[in-house]
Amino acid sequence: MDDLNTILKSAESNEDFRDLLEKLRWAEGFKCPRCEGSRCTRIKSRGLLQCCSCRKQVSPTSGTFLHGVRNLRAWVKAILSFRQEEGQSAVAYALLLDRSYATTWFMLHKIRMVLGANLINFINQSEKVWEVPCSLLKSALFKASSEGEGEGEGEGEGEDTPPRQVKTLLNREMMRKACYFIAYLLGVFNGVSRKYSQLYAFEYCLREASIDLEPIDLVACFVRGSPSFRRSIFQFFSPYLLVL
Ligand SMILES: [Zn+2]
DSSP states (O other), rough: HHHHHHHHHHHOOOHHHHHHHHHHTTTTTTTTTTTOOOOOOEGGTEEEETTTTTTOOOOOTTSSSTTSSHHHHHHHHHHHGSSSSSSOOOOHHHHHHHHHHHHHHHHHHHHHHHHHHHHHHHHTTTTTOOOEGGGGGGBBBBOOTTTSSSSSOOOOOTOOOOOOTTOOOOOHHHHHHHHHHHHHHSSTTTOOOOOGGGHHHHHHHHHGGGGGGOOOHHHHHHSSSSOOOHHHTTTTTOOSSOOO
């Protein structure tokens, strides 16, 4: 992975990033997603590879999380920013990337979802993963959060209500972890709702674990998986017990 890290460092244009993602995705050599053929030709003008067996044309990102993304540079930069100790708001990204707030808001949430799915690979095995009840985070979440706290009435069908009999052992270590996370949530520009609190918990854990994380390993998660759509963000709802 060493030379890929070097390539990543010097990558500037979208083409550079596409080349990098190609090397990352097919590190063992090309494999056609349709027929698993290993021979291909390059269609230079379109940045595509064509399978010699079934003639399917594929780009390094097709069928992956980054499917259809044109501005690869912006996405990879945003992904890598999750390694930094301090996060940036969607507003800051919107200015930085010259995109609308809505676009960058979705982009960051989609990245958080992928990071969440891969978090287990990044966290030091000796680190404990806690399940923290949402109720502990009340002070940091939107007060008038329409998603509710899971108490009282008016919870919509299908929402995640806390099982009343759940007894979570609140020990000192967990409380300390929750307090740090609350401080982190309070720093999020525009605030955090209960609905998306788990996504911020993923982000928080990743930033904590990032010290030893190679940039290329982080980017590698995004050439796997499947395309991500906005509706997956709309449909997301944090569990009552957040993984932290
Ligand atoms: Zn093929």
